[in-house]
Amino acid sequence: MSRPVSLTTRLTLLFILVSSSVLLGLAWVLHTAVERHFLEMDRGLLESKIVVLERLVKRPPEKGELAALQGAVEAMFRSDPELKVFVETADGRAILAPAEPLFPRERLRERASGTQPNLLSWWKDGSRYRALVKTVQPETPDFAPLIVAAAINIDHHEQFLVRYGNTLSVFIPFAAFLSGLLGWRAARRGLVPLRLIEERAASVTASELSQRLPEEAVPRELTGLAHELNCMLDRLEEAFRRLSNFSSDLAHEMRTPVSNLLTQTQVVLSRSRSASEYQEVLASSAEELDRLSRVISDMLFLAKAENGVSIPSIQALDLHEEIADLFEFYDALAEEEGVTLSSSGRAVIHGNRLMLRRALSNLLSNALRHSRPGGHVGVFIRDRNGAVELTVENEGETIPAEELPRLFDRFYRGDPARSREDTAGVGLGLAITHALIHAHAGTIRAESGNGVTRFVVELPRSAPMPDD
Template sequence: MNHPASLTTRLTLLFVLVSSAVLIGLAWVLHAAVERHFVEMDRGILQSKVEVLERLLARPPAQEELPALQQSVDEMFRSDPGLQLSVETTGGSVLLSSSQTAFPVEKIRALGEGETPSVFSWETGQSKYRGLVKRIEPELADIDPLILTAAINIDHHDRFMDRYSRTLFVFIPIATVLSGLLGWWAARRGLSPLRLIQQRAAAVTASQLSQRLPEDSVPRELTGLAHELNCMLDRLEEAFRRLSNFSSDIAHEMRTPVSNLLTQTQVALSRSRSSGEYQEVLASSVEELDRLSRMISDMLFLAKTDNGVSIPSTQELRLHEEIADLLDFYDALAEEEGVTLFSSGKAVIRGNRLMLRRALSNLLSNALRHSRPGGQVGVFIHDRNGMVELTVENDGETIPPEELPRLFDRFYRGDPARSRDEATGVGLGLAITQALIHAHSGTIRAESADGLTRFVVELPRSAQMPAA
């Protein structure tokens, strides 16, 4: 299996490519600048010589004056043997020449047609020359124009440029290798915070979920990553804690009915009994089995909520009518306990009737179970900023603030002293209620103060308003 290249390798290669491109580009610019410098330097030398010759040829010499003029030119150029001179007419007659150097006649004549001086280069034999061509118009109309060519040997320039180029060809690969080593070192240093995060993450195990990644000792670009990973570890630690508590709670809750069943069965089998006694044992076993069945059913439902509850179908529901039906259902139990039931407000929501009825039924039964004798249980419906707020309120013992967030935990049961019903259930009702409310895109919270306990549910309001 081929693994992708490491970040260090990628950054090193990128650094090498960038530095190589910069070095090559810089070498090309410097080479062009040096070459241009030599051209301008040669142009200046040739221009000065041409100006001298131009003054000498201001008046075209007679035939008998040419030897003296040739001698003057030779003396002028004798100090610099690299300089060459050629003067000829546009008709092709050579008037003066400082040496036997073979000038490119055709190119000189072509350049001599222009009005401005032209610089060009050519090779002859083993030498290379750079020349300047200028056309001179004599003052006398009956004399042909002159083409003056001054040239300089540039072999020493070419030798310098060759050495310069070879130096660059040697320097650039060495500089590239050094840049690669420097890039590798910089990448290793720059990525060291990632290795620190890796080491800290490797230390996180099921028994050490409290380990956290350093946020203050990593670069600013990695602070967000470290923070999000720490938040993820917080969620994992909390989920693992709840899972551990859930496992221990479920074992505890199921141990009691299983122990009761085992004890009853062992006692019944210890000796022969009458059919009536066996029926009593079986009836008691049915109660325990029914409790186990309901517990398992609730746990399966809550297990599904971990992956999200799907609502099979939705419809427009008049919430106040659903509340009225539930109050009628609990009216007999409330009358028996001396508790008054009432409701107020109207609203229309969209949801699944059975799921919402189960959630609201859990809230009402919980309120009845914890209400004081002769107390009241009220259901209030309000429309608040596009949300329907439903509050189930009962008077009874105040719940301590530290217990309020735990009311919706699975298998959590408050102080039995606050409940008038000894069979307080297994502590799954409010957890199921919360899951059902969340499935309808709602929220639920608990409040308790001054002998009043409220469960506040917020659900999205339907577009259809209730009829008056």
């Protein structure tokens, strides 16, 4: 596959094409204007001669007077040696004519119709002539009209136009080449900001994502491109940061159970043990393996969600009934913690029962786990702007505002130092909930203040169609 032509080359060729077109158009306009000028100049000269000649032949001469008339014409036009005159009667008899046959008599008769003078041009013996021909009515009523013509040699006009054309044929290619050269230089200078963007983009690596393109140093036409590239770099930097944090968190979550398993196994293998001791160690190992299994299952689900989790089936769901079923499941835990449960509102949406129940279960479990003893967990269902809003709130410690956006990050549990083990979960519940709500074309956000934390879910009444 051939490599595309560079932008500099394209601009240079465009400069050459445009300049050549403009110069050719200008040359044609000037050539036409010069030719028209010569035509008007010749017409003015010939009209003045026709007027004089018409005055001389108003009275038709007798045969004996032709010599005198010829002499009078020659004397009158002696200052114009290039001027040739011709007078012919209607029956084709020449009254005045040059010694050599110069005038095309048939064409003169054709152009002499009417009383207005007409221009005529022709070639004769390698020279070009232009004439003005007119029909003159003599003063004698019974005398037929006369055809009167005055002609001049316009070789000097033709020579000027030829020289003019030759000059343009040399100047236009030179000017087009010069325009292309200047256009190439202008394109090179004009594309400097693109090369600056290229250099900055080349300096961006996985370990150096802080580089940004200089939006203020590029032309206005490239500001949008630079801004969008900077936004892309911001997203990449954030993605790399999240990926790095995820790798660190995943290593931490996997290290603890693996370390426990390894330590217990080494201790047990250090000497012989009784059957009850082996059973105790195996039971402890099963707990750690169960924790690892849950982490791996949740991570597999999130990996699928990031590539677009599909909804296997859709059905109508009464959110009030779903919440009531979940309350029955968590009633024992709530009673143990001294937390009261309540719900209000009703709404019917369309979605997948298992997926939405898991999302709501995660929210209730999170609310119960972080609610203060003797507190209250409430679920409120509202119809808002054609969508369904479901709020889960609990009474507990206020979450700092800067931590709220990170609650849906994987493994985030509000303790960056990881100084405390939380056996109730591994920090994936809210991330899974976010993925499930997003799969139903919904949104979820967290709010916290005055000892109350809320998770607000907005769901459309109709979920996306399931994939086949």
